[in-house]
Amino acid sequence: MTASGFDTHDHGHCMAQALQTAEETCARKGLQLTAQRRRVLEILLREHRAMGAYDLLDVLRADGLGAQPPTVYRALDFLVGHGFAHKLERLNAFIACAHPGERHAPSFLICKSCGLVAEMPSEGISQAVMTAAGGLDFVVDRAVVEAEGTCRSCRGAAA
């Protein structure tokens, strides 16, 4: 369905769609997409990049809302907990989910040159992790997979 994250695409559309999906999902599951939570999700969608919690805080404040760190972290806990956003452990940063609604164990590509982050297909990776872990008799709940490297356009620019 979706652009790779390194490709250009219709921002407005993808943002509106993600928000709508979040609203529908919350309605269906009885979750409260409150103003704060929605606001943080909107910022992540609009910026379309990995942002630190304090980056988000700066944006909230620039928009004239008084806010403190716990406000942001609480919103992020909700969004991450319900799959509307993800945390990038390598960057201590957060990003809106590229496939909200779809059940997935996210895997990320992080371009060291331009800083862009994309979700990549993770079925094969999850499978490989399960297999390797199973060999040590370990049951995996969740796997952090974050690959760093260079995206196509940055390789092109370097050449």
Place this chain on the structure above:
Amino acid sequence: MTASGFDTHDHGHCMAQALQTAEETCARKGLQLTAQRRRVLEILLREHRAMGAYDLLDVLRADGLGAQPPTVYRALDFLVGHGFAHKLERLNAFIACAHPGERHAPSFLICKSCGLVAEMPSEGISQAVMTAAGGLDFVVDRAVVEAEGTCRSCRGAAA
């Protein structure tokens, strides 16, 4: 060659061997395994678990050495940079490499119950990551792979 990390094994032996490997590798490559660096590596090997930088600092201080955060972080930069230790991004913690000398892209298993960490075989995982990334025309330098779950003995204890 090596125990899984969840298995019991001869600590003294694995520690001595790892230290010797580090010394030989440094000698061969012209790297300086200074007292500080060696000290931090020894602590990581002895404790045989993931430790925060400030945990290491506490141990150094308990041993009577005045030390400040940069001292520890510099030693860790060296050890991680040359493959004698790894950083666990998920935990913001560090652990001695279980296979020093062998070239490898480490993948980890983190038991949420007992906190133990093991390196797991990563060939299949690296392959899967490359494949997925290649599909988006992305070249991977390095992949963080950290799976959380439950090890065998903790599952046994829970049952």
Place this chain on the structure above:
DNA sequence: TGGCGATTCGTTATAACATAACAGGACACG
């Protein structure tokens, strides 16, 4: 042998990331 550069280390301070704890408000439900 004396200066030079490179590397390491000590130290102070501060930046960046994250949470504890408690009070108050909104709202549903009996």
Place this chain on the structure above:
DNA sequence: CGTGTCCTGTTATGTTATAACGAATCGCCA
């Protein structure tokens, strides 16, 4: 209309990591 639950505001603090600068050491070589 009381009570419990969930969410938010606020203050303070805890945890992780780095910037910046100066001094010590050591190899190199003119």
